[in-house]
Amino acid sequence: MYLLNKQFWIASTERAVKTFVQALIAAFGVGQVSGAVGVDVAAIDWRGALSLAFSAALLSVLMSVGSGPIGAANSPSILTAAPAAAATAIVAAAAASPVLAPAVAAATATEPAPAAAPAAAPAPAPAEPAPAAAPATAAAA
Numbered sequence: 001m002y003l004l005n006k007q008f009w010i011a012s013t014e015r016a017v018k019t020f021v022q023a024l025i026a027a028f029g030v031g032q033v034s035g036a037v038g039v040d041v042a043a044i045d046w047r048g049a050l051s052l053a054f055s056a057a058l059l060s061v062l063m064s065v066g067s068g069p070i071g072a073a074n075s076p077s078i079l080t081a082a083p084a085a086a087a088t089a090i091v092a093a094a095a096a097s098p099v100l101a102p103a104v105a106a107a108t109a110t111e112p113a114p115a116a117a118p119a120a121a122p123a124p125a126p127a128e129p130a131p132a133a134a135p136a137t138a139a140a141a
Helices: 007-030 045-069 083-096 101-107
Strands: none
Touching: 007 045, 083 101
């Protein structure tokens, strides 16, 4: 049973701690002036911020317990496949869509498409022949 598995509880605890920290940081920002530098620690409603963070962490643990039988064995995740495999399946499904196929093909191209060679510049027009030089006159000396 997944509830008796050590790895399940380690992963669930990690998620709960991350959620706690995220919610606590978000609670710090509530009511702060946009663009302010730093946080006035004395002005924070610590009881409200910690209550929010603990509630979020508790919900994270409950979601992990609820997700246990759904996802991979001994994991609090609802994904049954590895995330890379799931991402590959999503890309494959998008590539099969006639609407998304061009965008997927462009985004997943391993080599950039060769740029069209610039059109050759037209050959310069032949220059008009230079006028014949006047015969050199002998200098009278």
